[in-house]
Amino acid sequence: xxxxxxxxxxxxxxxxxxxxxxxxxxxxxxxxxxxxxxxxxxxxxxxxxxxxxxxxxxxxxxxxxxxxxxxxxxxxxxxxxxxxxxxxxxxxxxxxxxxxx
DNA sequence: GTTGAGCGC
Numbered sequence: 217x218x219x220x221x222x223x224x225x226x227x228x229x230x231x232x233x234x235x236x237x238x239x240x241x242x243x244x245x246x247x248x249x250x251x252x253x254x255x256x257x258x259x260x261x262x263x264x265x266x267x268x269x270x271x272x273x274x275x276x277x278x279x280x281x282x283x284x285x286x287x288x289x290x291x292x293x294x295x296x297x298x299x300x301x302x303x304x305x306x307x308x309x310x311x312x313x314x315x316x317x
Numbered sequence: 318g319t320t321g322a323g324c325g326c
Contacts, residue, residue: 222323249325260323286321294324 217271218293219263224248225284226257232284237263240277241270262293 221233234246248261265271279290 218324220324223321224323226320247325252326258323258325259321260325262325289323291323 217265217268219265219271219275220260220291220293221263222260222289222291223286224257224259224261224288225286226259228257228284230261233261233263236278236283237265237274240274241265241267
């Protein structure tokens with residue numbers, strides 16, 4: 217499960233993300249995107265977790281949480297495949313219908 | 318020494 221983390225603090229690093237997400241489960245890889253020019257953090261990163269259950273748990277717990285003094289946004293990463301099927305729970309990076317089920 | 322709604326080389 218690829219997780220997208222936004223609104224990170226500029227001094228936040230991938231190691232911090234790894235430390236934060238690994239608390240909720242196994243983290244395959246955690247990386248914060250940095251600018252190649254300024255070597256500064258772009259303010260967002262990606263976290264990959266093999267277990268979807270832990271991934272969703274981490275998202276629910278880490279979303280809108282205070283990290284490094286800033287409120288971060290943890291969501292599912294952009295869907296790679298657009299098969300056209302009704303991927304209601306496939307994760308579109310948005311909200312899911314809770315009334316469904 | 319900065320900023321801030323966003324998807325990675």
